[in-house]
Amino acid sequence: MRIKQLGLFALALSLAISGAGCKKKVGAPASVVVPKPDAPPPPPPPPLAKAMITSFTAEPSTIEKGQSSSLRWATTNATKVTITPNVGDMAQMNGSRSVSPGSTTTYTLVAEGPGGSATQTATVTVNDPPPPPPTPKAAVKEDFSSVIARELADISFDYDKSDVREDARGILTRNADKLKQLFADYPTNVVTIEGHCDERGSAEYNLGLGDRRAIAAKEFLQQLGIGADRLRTVSYGKERPQCTDANEACYAKNRRGHFSGN
Amino acid sequence: MKNKSLFLFAAFAALASAQVAQTSDIVIKLIGKDKPIIAVPDLRGSGDTQAFMNAFNGTLYSDLETAGIFQMSSKSVYPLTIPQRPQDFRQPAAGDATTGLWLTGWSNPPVNATYLTFGYAGVSNSQFVLYGWLYNVKQPDLANAQMIGKTYLGSLDAAGATKVAHEFASDILKLFGVESLFGTRIFFVSNRSGNKEMWSMDFDGQNQKQVTFYKTISTMPSVSLDGSRLAFTSFLSGTPQIVVHSTETNRRLPFFNQQASLNAGMSFMPDGKRVIYSSSISGYPNLYNSDINGAGIHRLTSGRYIDVEPKINPKTGNDIVFVSGRGGPQQLYRMGIEGTDVERLTTGEGQASNPSWHPNGSHIAFSWTRGYDPGNFNVFIMDVADKQYVQLTHGAGRNENPYWAPDGRHIVFASNRSGSMQIYTMLADGTQVRQLTSRGRNEMPVWSK
Numbered sequence: 001m002r003i004k005q006l007g008l009f010a011l012a013l014s015l016a017i018s019g020a021g022c023k024k025k026v027g028a029p030a031s032v033v034v035p036k037p038d039a040p041p042p043p044p045p046p047p048l049a050k051a052m053i054t055s056f057t058a059e060p061s062t063i064e065k066g067q068s069s070s071l072r073w074a075t076t077n078a079t080k081v082t083i084t085p086n087v088g089d090m091a092q093m094n095g096s097r098s099v100s101p102g103s104t105t106t107y108t109l110v111a112e113g114p115g116g117s118a119t120q121t122a123t124v125t126v127n128d129p130p131p132p133p134p135t136p137k138a139a140v141k142e143d144f145s146s147v148i149a150r151e152l153a154d155i156s157f158d159y160d161k162s163d164v165r166e167d168a169r170g171i172l173t174r175n176a177d178k179l180k181q182l183f184a185d186y187p188t189n190v191v192t193i194e195g196h197c198d199e200r201g202s203a204e205y206n207l208g209l210g211d212r213r214a215i216a217a218k219e220f221l222q223q224l225g226i227g228a229d230r231l232r233t234v235s236y237g238k239e240r241p242q243c244t245d246a247n248e249a250c251y252a253k254n255r256r257g258h259f260s261g262n
Numbered sequence: 263m264k265n266k267s268l269f270l271f272a273a274f275a276a277l278a279s280a281q282v283a284q285t286s287d288i289v290i291k292l293i294g295k296d297k298p299i300i301a302v303p304d305l306r307g308s309g310d311t312q313a314f315m316n317a318f319n320g321t322l323y324s325d326l327e328t329a330g331i332f333q334m335s336s337k338s339v340y341p342l343t344i345p346q347r348p349q350d351f352r353q354p355a356a357g358d359a360t361t362g363l364w365l366t367g368w369s370n371p372p373v374n375a376t377y378l379t380f381g382y383a384g385v386s387n388s389q390f391v392l393y394g395w396l397y398n399v400k401q402p403d404l405a406n407a408q409m410i411g412k413t414y415l416g417s418l419d420a421a422g423a424t425k426v427a428h429e430f431a432s433d434i435l436k437l438f439g440v441e442s443l444f445g446t447r448i449f450f451v452s453n454r455s456g457n458k459e460m461w462s463m464d465f466d467g468q469n470q471k472q473v474t475f476y477k478t479i480s481t482m483p484s485v486s487l488d489g490s491r492l493a494f495t496s497f498l499s500g501t502p503q504i505v506v507h508s509t510e511t512n513r514r515l516p517f518f519n520q521q522a523s524l525n526a527g528m529s530f531m532p533d534g535k536r537v538i539y540s541s542s543i544s545g546y547p548n549l550y551n552s553d554i555n556g557a558g559i560h561r562l563t564s565g566r567y568i569d570v571e572p573k574i575n576p577k578t579g580n581d582i583v584f585v586s587g588r589g590g591p592q593q594l595y596r597m598g599i600e601g602t603d604v605e606r607l608t609t610g611e612g613q614a615s616n617p618s619w620h621p622n623g624s625h626i627a628f629s630w631t632r633g634y635d636p637g638n639f640n641v642f643i644m645d646v647a648d649k650q651y652v653q654l655t656h657g658a659g660r661n662e663n664p665y666w667a668p669d670g671r672h673i674v675f676a677s678n679r680s681g682s683m684q685i686y687t688m689l690a691d692g693t694q695v696r697q698l699t700s701r702g703r704n705e706m707p708v709w710s711k
Contacts, residue, residue, distance in 0.1 A: 159636075160587070160591060160592075199637060200613075200636045200637030201592060201613060201615075201636075201637070202571075202585070202592065202613070202615030202616060202629070202639070202662065203481065203482070203705075203706070204482060204526070204527055204570045204571045204585065204615060204616070205568060205570055205571075205585055205587065205592045205613075205615055207482075207495070207502055207524065207526055207527075207570070208524065208526075208540060208542070208547035208568035208569075208570045208587075209568060209587075211502075211523055211524040211542045211547055212542075212546065212547070212568060214523065215523070215542065215545050215546075219545075232523070233501075233523040234500060234501045234502075234523055235501070235502060235523065235524055236479075237502075239458075239479050239481070246637075
């Protein structure tokens with residue numbers, strides 16, 4: 001094999017010389033390089049010990065944010081132990097280290113030894129802490145108009161009348177009691193009393209009649225101690241009926257005093 | 263029960279007919295009795311006017327018919343030849359009195375007319391030109407027959423032809439002392455925009471336009487006698503209060519409302535300088551007068567009852583008709599301009615409302631449920647001096663807010679006879695009912711110059 005290579009080398013060399021000779025004159029005769037024989041191969045190195053990881057754990061493996069976990073490791077044959085991320089090179093080949101990751105982290109331990117390295121991972125799962133119990137806030141005040149809508153009942157009137165009926169007196173008395181409490185909680189709000197009519201009278205007369213009904217209810221509440229400055233009146237006549245059928249049940253529904261808060 | 267109601271019905275019918283027999287002279291006084299016959303043959307046009315002759319002829323016929331002073335003769339009995347110009351008339355040969363080209367062809371049976379309109383249209387200088395004549399065909403000769411011979415100009419389109427027809431009709435009506443309604447306006451309340459707003463339209467329902475844009479409830483319009491101011495009652499400040507607009511600029515004019523939850527239903531004095539309205543400042547809606555800006559307030563009525571709808575006599579400015587609940591259900595009352603001498607006008611039956619003065623200052627139109635269930639109003643006319651009344655509508659739904667036209671012969675009113683509240687006009691004898699609106703709910707018309 002080696003002889004054959006040499007022969008080929010010599011052939012190539014002679015070809016190169018003769019080829020060159022065809023084109024230009026060679027001033028001096030070429031010297032032939034003879035390679036030296038190879039050195040004998042080195043002896044194989046002695047076998048080296050490979051690093052091994054006996055264990056690498058995170059304890060506890062699940063923590064809540066802000067808590068810590070202990071990374072423990074044990075290696076053999078290691079000359080260098082590195083834990084990533086954020087931990088770094090360890091002095092001890094067996095040891096522990098407390099970590100407190102902000103989020104779930106997989107730690108990688110690399111143990112390097114003269115005969116090779118070993119890698120192992122351990123994961124610390126980080127859970128968000130449960131939301132804190134709601135801190136007791138100051139209660140949000142309910143909208144005055146919804147309170148009034150819920151707490152104050154309508155009153156009814158007889159056909160073409162604005163007198164406060166017996167049943168309406170009872171309702172207005174209860175409404176007045178509620179208003180006294182409510183006005184204490186809502187010191188700046190006012191209540192508007194709306195007067196409504198059924199459709200049978202003329203629109204013009206009903207606007208007057210609805211005004212009378214609202215004012216009659218207001219006067220009754222004033223007698224029960226509600227301040228006039230907390231009460232307003234408005235007549236809608238027959239402009240805003242609750243129902244539009246032409247029968248007494250519907251007419252009766254429309255002949256009403258209604259309370260709204262503002 | 264059935265027998266009883268039948269009996270009641272018969273009694274009512276007898277009463278009603280007695281009432282009509284007694285009081286029909288109210289209507290005669292207002293719109294006349296014997297109506298002369300008029301022949302209104304279709305006029306022809308030459309050239310480009312031909313396309314607009316339907317508009318012309320329809321308008322002319324309608325205006326003359328609507329005026330209610332003529333009996334319209336049937337076109338089917340007209341002679342076959344119809345004159346177009348005065349020179350078309352020719353004294354007929356003896357015995358040929360039926361030709362349309364002579365007066366007797368129109369005055370004799372079967373037409374029997376007293377009056378004849380004729381003429382023709384043509385194009386001149388790109389305008390619609392009408393040559394129109396009115397003849398009294400009862401006259402023996404042409405020289406005495408002519409009452410109108412006039413040229414009218416309009417734009418060469420349907421609008422121009424319509425305008426020319428209104429003007430020709432207006433000239434004819436003037437000869438009979440009747441003011442044409444052409445050019446007059448009706449203000450009314452419509453909810454077709456989603457809210458009750460003021461709207462206006464021509465006397466015949468054309469050109470319906472939104473006037474206010476307050477987006478709340480605006481209602482109960484009234485208009486000053488000269489047509490320059492429109493007042494109404496609006497919730498734009500939360501409660502019903504009076505708002506005044508100029509009809510020329512459509513701008514809001516200042517008006518001071520009393521510190522009350524209700525200021526409503528304004529009526530103008532004939533001179534337009536003072537107004538009367540209802541205010542609940544005392545706790546009860548009573549009547550007050552003030553100047554046009556709301557200052558200088560005087561109280562006219564005071565009582566623990568409802569007084570609304572004051573209407574000032576437009577002729578004299580001296581008395582007020584109004585609606586009051588002082589005696590029970592709402593009725594019509596009258597009093598002097600300072601609030602004195604109150605008297606009830608309606609009988610106390612049913613509910614009465616919506617008085618409107620005739621321009622003559624002696625009659626009113628109003629709505630009344632007399633003879634019907636509560637809420638079923640009909641239009642009535644009353645001679646205020648003797649309180650005689652006549653009923654014009656008869657139970658076709660609710661008929662409310664009658665308002666006299668400036669001609670004193672027509673009434674505009676609102677009725678739900680078609681199923682929804684709409685505006686109609688009629689002659690003051692209850693005939694010639696015409697529906698002017700159809701979109702949305704339309705009510706409370708007032709007729710302005």
